[in-house]
Amino acid sequence: MASASFPDDTRFGLRRQARLPGPLRLDSGAALGPVDIAYETYGRMNADRSNVILICHALTGDQYVASDHPVTGKPGWWWRLVGEGKPVDPARHFIVCANVIGSCMGSSGPASLDPATGDPHAMRFPVITIADMVRAQAMLLDHLGVDRLHAVIGGSMGGMQALIWPTLYPERVKSCVVIASTARHSAQNIAFHEVGRQAIMADPNWRGGDYYADGAIPSAGLAVARMAAHITYLSEAGLTEKFGRRLQGRPENPNGSKTFGFDADFQVESYLRHQGLSFVERFDANSYLYITRAMDYYDIAEDHGGSLAKAFTASRARFCLVSFDTDWLYPTAESRLIVHALNAGGAQASFVELSSPFGHDAFLLECPELNRVVDGFLKGGRA
Ligand SMILES: CC(=O)SCCNC(=O)CCNC(=O)[C@H](O)C(C)(C)COP(=O)(O)OP(=O)(O)OC[C@H]1O[C@@H](n2cnc3c(N)ncnc32)[C@H](O)[C@@H]1OP(=O)(O)O
Numbered sequence: 001m002a003s004a005s006f007p008d009d010t011r012f013g014l015r016r017q018a019r020l021p022g023p024l025r026l027d028s029g030a031a032l033g034p035v036d037i038a039y040e041t042y043g044r045m046n047a048d049r050s051n052v053i054l055i056c057h058a059l060t061g062d063q064y065v066a067s068d069h070p071v072t073g074k075p076g077w078w079w080r081l082v083g084e085g086k087p088v089d090p091a092r093h094f095i096v097c098a099n100v101i102g103s104c105m106g107s108s109g110p111a112s113l114d115p116a117t118g119d120p121h122a123m124r125f126p127v128i129t130i131a132d133m134v135r136a137q138a139m140l141l142d143h144l145g146v147d148r149l150h151a152v153i154g155g156s157m158g159g160m161q162a163l164i165w166p167t168l169y170p171e172r173v174k175s176c177v178v179i180a181s182t183a184r185h186s187a188q189n190i191a192f193h194e195v196g197r198q199a200i201m202a203d204p205n206w207r208g209g210d211y212y213a214d215g216a217i218p219s220a221g222l223a224v225a226r227m228a229a230h231i232t233y234l235s236e237a238g239l240t241e242k243f244g245r246r247l248q249g250r251p252e253n254p255n256g257s258k259t260f261g262f263d264a265d266f267q268v269e270s271y272l273r274h275q276g277l278s279f280v281e282r283f284d285a286n287s288y289l290y291i292t293r294a295m296d297y298y299d300i301a302e303d304h305g306g307s308l309a310k311a312f313t314a315s316r317a318r319f320c321l322v323s324f325d326t327d328w329l330y331p332t333a334e335s336r337l338i339v340h341a342l343n344a345g346g347a348q349a350s351f352v353e354l355s356s357p358f359g360h361d362a363f364l365l366e367c368p369e370l371n372r373v374v375d376g377f378l379k380g381g382r383a
């Protein structure tokens with residue numbers, strides 16, 4: 001097995017890029033190669049390579065799990081969970097986080113260049129699945145000389161990847177942490193994604209996906225897609241607490257009459273517009289199409305003759321499932337289904353529903369209880 005060397009040790013994230021020859025055989029029957037994977041590592045691999053933790057990111061996340069983002073300048077998206085003294089700790093663990101294939105932060109995706117033509121793949125990039133993302137991660141781990149993961153951890157779409165890992169590579173996963181996630185995308189999830197995709201495709205700048213040459217990108221469509229999706233990451237209680245029906249920036253009329261109109265009169269509108277606009281600055285519209293599609297096709301039971309339990313029969317991993325009580329995108333019932341299936345197959349699975357007013361995105365926010373659960377679970381596996 002060819003193995004990358006790691007001369008340096010860092011607690012702050014090393015930016016790395018691998019070009020793997022492939023071919024990566026995809027669920028669609030297509031093959032991808034070479035495969036570029038952009039990833040970060042934190043900490044040092046121990047002598048027997050038993051301290052490796054793979055972190056899987058969500059839909060619009062990336063490899064910058066605990067280091068400042070090069071585009072937004074913001075701290076890594078899971079800095080609360082990953083870092084010195086945190087549950088996933090570079091002082092103890094060798095942490096790998098890779099940009100999924102199909103995305104746009106350096107891994108192969110629609111915006112990357114097709115080596116055969118020198119042009120961006122655009123919509124000629126093959127349709128991928130969550131399992132394909134996991135296969136690409138396995139290729140990266142082969143490249144790093146990692147046979148077995150101490151743990152694979154992810155939230156949302158990252159949780160989907162984490163859950164697929166022991167089904168595809170049962171011998172390679174010791175522990176699996178799945179947060180705010182599901183074993184299959186529901187009709188409602190698919191419906192929301194389709195709204196976003198249609199918004200992108202209806203943007204005159206989309207042009208069948210070939211918009212890279214002149215800089216006229218489908219920003220309006222992508223912003224609307226993000227606005228619609230962002231609502232699903234929140235909760236009614238969270239929105240009420242944050243914004244209520246409060247207005248912003250409306251001028252006082254001297255005669256006391258009200259001003260009506262279609263500007264962002266409500267704070268929540270202004271907030272959503274901000275989320276849409278800032279998203280466009282950091283994400284590629286075609287990647288959004290590909291990754292949401294991958295999530296829609298995700299159904300672990302379907303890939304195992306309709307039985308979720310069957311998917312895990314070869315696995316000896318320990319599992320930890322976490323849901324949030326206000327997450328209506330991947331509600332607690334979805335996690336319970338997974339736990340029942342794991343228990344039915346005799347797997348060791350712990351489950352906790354945490355309370356938060358912030359809906360699905362609670363897994364990204366301050367939640368000491370989440371840290372305690374993950375810390376306790378990982379230490380139970382004696383890392
Ligand atoms: C999961 C992964 O793998 S990575 C991807 C995760 N990252 C994202 O999804 C990024 C976008 N999402 C968010 O920001 C999510 O809400 C969270 C959960 C990540 C962060 O939540 P919070 O810290 O509570 O931030 P919040 O949702 O309040 O958004 C703050 C932003 O809204 C802006 N904002 C707040 N109120 C308003 C308003 N009335 N009008 C306009 N903008 C507003 C703030 O100025 C801030 O802007 P900035 O992000 O450009 O600095």
Ligand SMILES: N[C@@H](CCO)C(=O)O
Pocket residue numbers: 058059060061156157233361
């Ligand atoms: N808000 C996060 C989680 C979505 O599941 C993201 O954009 O990736």
